[in-house]
Amino acid sequence: MNFVKLVRSTFALLVLATTAQAQDPLPSWNDTAPKKAIAAFVEKVTKEGSADFVPPNERIATFDNDGTLWCEQPMYFQFFFALDRVKALAPQHPEWKTKEPFASLLKGDAKGALAGGEKAILEIIMATHSGMTITEFEKLVADWIATAQHPKFKRPYTECVYQPMLELLAYLRANGFKTFIVSGGGIELMRPWVEKVYGIPPEQVVGSSGKVKFELREGKPVLVKLPAVNFIDDKEGKPVGINEHIGRRPVMAFGNSDGDLQMLQWTAGGDGPRLCLYVHHTDAEREFAYDRESHIGQLDKGLDEANAKGWTVVSMKDDWKTIFPPKE
Amino acid sequence: MNFVKLVRSTFALLVLATTAQAQDPLPSWNDTAPKKAIAAFVEKVTKEGSADFVPPNERIATFDNDGTLWCEQPMYFQFFFALDRVKALAPQHPEWKTKEPFASLLKGDAKGALAGGEKAILEIIMATHSGMTITEFEKLVADWIATAQHPKFKRPYTECVYQPMLELLAYLRANGFKTFIVSGGGIELMRPWVEKVYGIPPEQVVGSSGKVKFELREGKPVLVKLPAVNFIDDKEGKPVGINEHIGRRPVMAFGNSDGDLQMLQWTAGGDGPRLCLYVHHTDAEREFAYDRESHIGQLDKGLDEANAKGWTVVSMKDDWKTIFPPKE
Numbered sequence: 214m215n216f217v218k219l220v221r222s223t224f225a226l227l228v229l230a231t232t233a234q235a236q237d238p239l240p241s242w243n244d245t246a247p248k249k250a251i252a253a254f255v256e257k258v259t260k261e262g263s264a265d266f267v268p269p270n271e272r273i274a275t276f277d278n279d280g281t282l283w284c285e286q287p288m289y290f291q292f293f294f295a296l297d298r299v300k301a302l303a304p305q306h307p308e309w310k311t312k313e314p315f316a317s318l319l320k321g322d323a324k325g326a327l328a329g330g331e332k333a334i335l336e337i338i339m340a341t342h343s344g345m346t347i348t349e350f351e352k353l354v355a356d357w358i359a360t361a362q363h364p365k366f367k368r369p370y371t372e373c374v375y376q377p378m379l380e381l382l383a384y385l386r387a388n389g390f391k392t393f394i395v396s397g398g399g400i401e402l403m404r405p406w407v408e409k410v411y412g413i414p415p416e417q418v419v420g421s422s423g424k425v426k427f428e429l430r431e432g433k434p435v436l437v438k439l440p441a442v443n444f445i446d447d448k449e450g451k452p453v454g455i456n457e458h459i460g461r462r463p464v465m466a467f468g469n470s471d472g473d474l475q476m477l478q479w480t481a482g483g484d485g486p487r488l489c490l491y492v493h494h495t496d497a498e499r500e501f502a503y504d505r506e507s508h509i510g511q512l513d514k515g516l517d518e519a520n521a522k523g524w525t526v527v528s529m530k531d532d533w534k535t536i537f538p539p540k541e
Numbered sequence: 542m543n544f545v546k547l548v549r550s551t552f553a554l555l556v557l558a559t560t561a562q563a564q565d566p567l568p569s570w571n572d573t574a575p576k577k578a579i580a581a582f583v584e585k586v587t588k589e590g591s592a593d594f595v596p597p598n599e600r601i602a603t604f605d606n607d608g609t610l611w612c613e614q615p616m617y618f619q620f621f622f623a624l625d626r627v628k629a630l631a632p633q634h635p636e637w638k639t640k641e642p643f644a645s646l647l648k649g650d651a652k653g654a655l656a657g658g659e660k661a662i663l664e665i666i667m668a669t670h671s672g673m674t675i676t677e678f679e680k681l682v683a684d685w686i687a688t689a690q691h692p693k694f695k696r697p698y699t700e701c702v703y704q705p706m707l708e709l710l711a712y713l714r715a716n717g718f719k720t721f722i723v724s725g726g727g728i729e730l731m732r733p734w735v736e737k738v739y740g741i742p743p744e745q746v747v748g749s750s751g752k753v754k755f756e757l758r759e760g761k762p763v764l765v766k767l768p769a770v771n772f773i774d775d776k777e778g779k780p781v782g783i784n785e786h787i788g789r790r791p792v793m794a795f796g797n798s799d800g801d802l803q804m805l806q807w808t809a810g811g812d813g814p815r816l817c818l819y820v821h822h823t824d825a826e827r828e829f830a831y832d833r834e835s836h837i838g839q840l841d842k843g844l845d846e847a848n849a850k851g852w853t854v855v856s857m858k859d860d861w862k863t864i865f866p867p868k869e
Binding site for chain 2: 270273347391393400401404408414415416417418422425426427429433434436443449450452453456457458459460461475478479481482
């Protein structure tokens, strides 16, 4: 083989290899059962004329966020945000030095602060998530998310997202699905960055929210965040939030905890083909391993129901080649 | 000119004429100020490199429904639905024969029924819009909208929509806008038919809603409509609903009454180019004429503010060639 021929053959092989790789829309997934189940499902619902065909306008896929699209350990990232806000606001609140849960928080004792249970969490959220306009809050979130770092992975929270799930989102959209977030987290803590990171626009985000009030301030319209809960988008709230925001039952639903169980039940309960999937955190080395006993993202009843009903369960350790995107 | 040439020329002229017509995306609008304002606005915000360019993902246009996309006289169509439901349910409620507002309604005296004001309306809505699953309610709406007729126009309510607005919706979508309904009407009364009639999918409908509860009934998940108000998407509620559902400020907003004023204020208050438009009901002959004194769709403060701020005001009589679509 002369040199020119060698170059030509090598180039042809390279092209073939590149094409093969480009043809796999889920390169970070191992060729195990979950990847096969997803591909088979997408193929049958998008095949015109098939009994399982779902028209494009009904292709709704809903994703939990914490623990499903991005990491949720050692604590919900929203709590880290609140913690940073408490520190920033402390000079304006001298009373916090002696008032729980703020006093413990300011001493760096998050566990002590959380001893007050749900009431303490609510107080922290209210103190840090209200009293400003939505535009001001959006800027706080955008600034924080651009600079804060995950304590274990030492990279921005927006890089603690799961590469296989990013590929899945893009793959579903390429197949005519509309992808939604349905999260227990605050809707306004996600909207400033999810479009860039997940390709999901703000209008396709369902989440928990506080009450908001319209006002004219010197003729200028503002929306003010009030210290009151509007909606909790968790557990039984998820199908309710889906109904309120989307108005259609999902065809596919993705979660990782018992907080997602009702969303998966609601999805599975529809007529026609449905796919329900749980991400199971089994990878202590590359991420975290937790399920039935976890203080966050507990997966107990959900795991039993997934096994009983034959839902797809992803073992992060066994089914994912990589966890996070390459460092930028 | 021989015959073949004549046929060819005529055909060429026909093609030219058809093309010219096809090029006007708003054929039911007269060439008056509103049409020009809309076209100029769309042109500048979609022109890449222009100072007023708005990227496609931010092109949000919100439309009120009652009186803006479809007719709202002599009474909100949702009230006709409730009335028909009261009649259908009456045999199961013998007590309604003597209990207001139902007693008057059943005698055909809507005015008497409404003498009880907001409380009476709420009672009628609760009695007819709750106590079933959302799936059952959706079927009731779909059946009703397929058969009920408008008392004046003697055609289905879904044909009492404004042809110029249908053209406007399609024109905006063709220019990359995402079109939303933001209505004071019930969200679940719109969703079963707006996709077919307006090309707006259920997930782009914001409206008033009742509370909904998730339940497992013999293992089957259902969402049950409760007799309690969840959200009123009117006046100050419209910017709140837009924030909750869309999470972005609209670039264009369309209304017809004081109930839309805050939505238009919120839209106008954003940075960059914005277009606010009021549909003014000035056509007693082809539709209805009403504004400052109307019992429904009152347009008083809104008209003053539109004039003061230079918002676009459409006179249905002068600016629209046709009101309704041709009969099917």
